Amino acid sequence: xxxxxxTQTPAADNMNDAADSRRIIPADGDRxxxxxxxxxxxxxFAKHRHTVKAFAPDRKIAPEHVEKxxxxxxxxxxxxxxxxxxxxxxTTDEGKERVAKSTDERYPFNSPSIRNASHVVVxxxxxxxxxxxxxKVLDQEEQDGRFDSDPETFRAQMHGGRSLFxxxxxxxxxxAQHWMDKQVYLNIGQFLLGVSTLGIDATPMEGIDTRVLDxxxxxxxxxxxxxxxxxxxxxxxxxxxxAKLPKSRLPLSEILIEA
Numbered sequence: 001x002x003x004x005x006x007t008q009t010p011a012a013d014n015m016n017d018a019a020d021s022r023r024i025i026p027a028d029g030d031r032x033x034x035x036x037x038x039x040x041x042x043x044x045f046a047k048h049r050h051t052v053k054a055f056a057p058d059r060k061i062a063p064e065h066v067e068k069x070x071x072x073x074x075x076x077x078x079x080x081x082x083x084x085x086x087x088x089x090x091t092t093d094e095g096k097e098r099v100a101k102s103t104d105e106r107y108p109f110n111s112p113s114i115r116n117a118s119h120v121v122v123x124x125x126x127x128x129x130x131x132x133x134x135x136k137v138l139d140q141e142e143q144d145g146r147f148d149s150d151p152e153t154f155r156a157q158m159h160g161g162r163s164l165f166x167x168x169x170x171x172x173x174x175x176a177q178h179w180m181d182k183q184v185y186l187n188i189g190q191f192l193l194g195v196s197t198l199g200i201d202a203t204p205m206e207g208i209d210t211r212v213l214d215x216x217x218x219x220x221x222x223x224x225x226x227x228x229x230x231x232x233x234x235x236x237x238x239x240x241x242x243a244k245l246p247k248s249r250l251p252l253s254e255i256l257i258e259a
Contacts, residue, residue: 045196047247052201052231054239055116061232065198066091066119069232072194073121076187080162083137084129084180085187086224088122088217096120099229102213103205110207110229117203118233121191122213124224125184129166129176134159184227195232203231 061069066089073087090096099120103110114120126133138159141147147154169179188204195202206228213219213226235243 042193042197045193049192049196049201050242050245050247052113052203052233052235052240053242054236055113055118055201055203055231055233056236057116059118059234061118061200065200068198069119069121069195069200072191073187076190078183078186079179080165081137081141082129082134082162082166082180082183084126084133085184086124086126086219086222088124090120090122098216099213101216102208102210102226102229105212106209107205107207110205113203113205113231114229116233116236117231119231121230121232122217122226123184123188123228123230124214124219124226125177125181127177127220127223127225129170129180134162134166137162181227188228188230191230200232201235205229205231 070089073089078084088095088099090099093115096114096117099122100111100114103114138155141158142151142155147158166176169176173179192202192204208226208229210226213229214224217226219226237243
């Protein structure tokens with residue numbers, strides 16, 4: 001999968017104070033910490049991310065941004081609002097060590113990123129989507145006021161519509177777990193773009209031993225399995241060679257049809 005984060009290179013001296021106050025490493029014209037998000041459209045962040053190849057271990061994400069990270073995880077879209085996911089946010093060295101056990105043997109090249117990152121997120125998907133879970137989602141929607149104008153009618157319609165798609169993937173397509181996995185990937189895509197707007201670098205990794213990771217956190221016993229690990233933090237300016245390379249994408253003429 002494409003691995004994404006914000007571009008990191010040295011900046012002018014007069015940006016350093018603002019960057020330090022926000023715990024953001026300045027970027028040379030690509031990201032201005034003093035005006036972060038000021039007048040930038042979403043494509044700005046899409047263009048100015050890169051896959052971090054080395055994290056600065058002494059750079060930590062500020063608590064207020066950690067709270068926003070939690071919000072990004074929670075408020076992702078999913079098909080029929082099914083939300084078939086669970087996350088592990090490793091905030092301590094002990095937590096990151098447990099995650100790194102999933103890379104140490106088979107994917108050791110990913111281990112330093114996990115250990116040196118400020119925070120690490122494990123994205124996991126449900127193994128099955130049963131009636132009791134669907135009713136839990138439905139009850140939450142009702143508590144949040146989605147059916148207030150006509151609770152009896154709209155609650156029944158929502159449950160019927162969601163059940164239609166769930167049963168379609170269970171009984172006809174027979175790909176229910178794959179369908180749920182795709183919802184988690186929707187979350188990951190939004191998450192990567194979202195953290196970049198906070199000036200946070202993110203490196204997603206499929207190079208993990210999911211069985212080891214699931215055992216570390218008892219995920220399968222809870223009805224989930226891990227899919228992707230995303231390391232979060234800030235690029236090491238000296239060691240992160242990828243920060244200095246130009247972004248490369250196929251031209252629109254190769255990938256876009258306009259009708």
